Amino acid sequence: MEKKKIRKELKVSAIENGTVIDHIPPQSVFHVIRILNLDKIKNQILFGTNLDSVKYGKKGIIKVSKKYFESEEINKIALVAPTATLIVIKDFQVVYKSQVEIPDKIVKFVKCFNPNCITNHQNISTKFDVIDKEDLKLHCHYCEKITKKDDIDFN
Numbered sequence: 001m002e003k004k005k006i007r008k009e010l011k012v013s014a015i016e017n018g019t020v021i022d023h024i025p026p027q028s029v030f031h032v033i034r035i036l037n038l039d040k041i042k043n044q045i046l047f048g049t050n051l052d053s054v055k056y057g058k059k060g061i062i063k064v065s066k067k068y069f070e071s072e073e074i075n076k077i078a079l080v081a082p083t084a085t086l087i088v089i090k091d092f093q094v095v096y097k098s099q100v101e102i103p104d105k106i107v108k109f110v111k112c113f114n115p116n117c118i119t120n121h122q123n124i125s126t127k128f129d130v131i132d133k134e135d136l137k138l139h140c141h142y143c144e145k146i147t148k149k150d151d152i153d154f155n
Contacts, residue, residue: 018043018065020087021077026050028081029060035076035154036069043067056083072109078102079110079136079152102133110138113151117143126155 024032029049032038038045044065053059060081068088069077077084078100088096106128112119119126119142127141136149 013046014092015044015046015063015065015089016092017090018063018067019069020089021062021064021081022059022085022087023053023056023083024049024060024062024081025056025083026058026060029062031080032060032062032077032084035080036073038062038064041067074100075103075106076109076154079106082133082136102130102136104130106130106138109155110147111153111155112140112143112145113147113153114140114143114145117145119143 021032026049029047033045033047041064046063047061049060050058051061069086074086077086079102082100082102084100086096086098086100087094106126108125110126110128112126112128114120117126117140118124119140124142128138128147129141131137131139131146136152138147138152139145140147
């Protein structure tokens with residue numbers, strides 16, 4: 001009896017132009033999609049989660065065709081997926097690859113978790129100093145409260 005060759009991989013087409021976000025913690029893939037509003041754009045998006053990774057055990061990946069991320073979007077990725085790698089693709093070639101980095105300061109895009117903070121009552125942009133990049137803690141410039149990783153909410 002002839003043995004059938006079983007296919008154990010699923011090949012996904014390469015993107016011609018766009019960005020790949022690789023090495024996302026599996027539990028953060030959908031969070032990254034939400035904070036970047038990728039669920040609302042018309043571009044082709046491919047994503048996978050709980051994929052095997054030599055470096056991390058399991059990982060997620062998002063490929064976005066015809067989209068390049070601005071620094072504010074990259075900073076958002078860094079806050080929810082600090083192990084992520086950004087890969088810029090042009091004409092099917094990798095032209096840029098870098099590890100995301102949590103910035104020292106965060107302006108505008110994170111809400112202060114303190115309901116009494118002035119930024120939650122007036123039209124004032126939030127400002128935070130990142131005081132712990134490992135456990136992610138943000139110090140509000142206005143009310144001086146600490147926003148912890150689990151309390152981070154995006155504007």
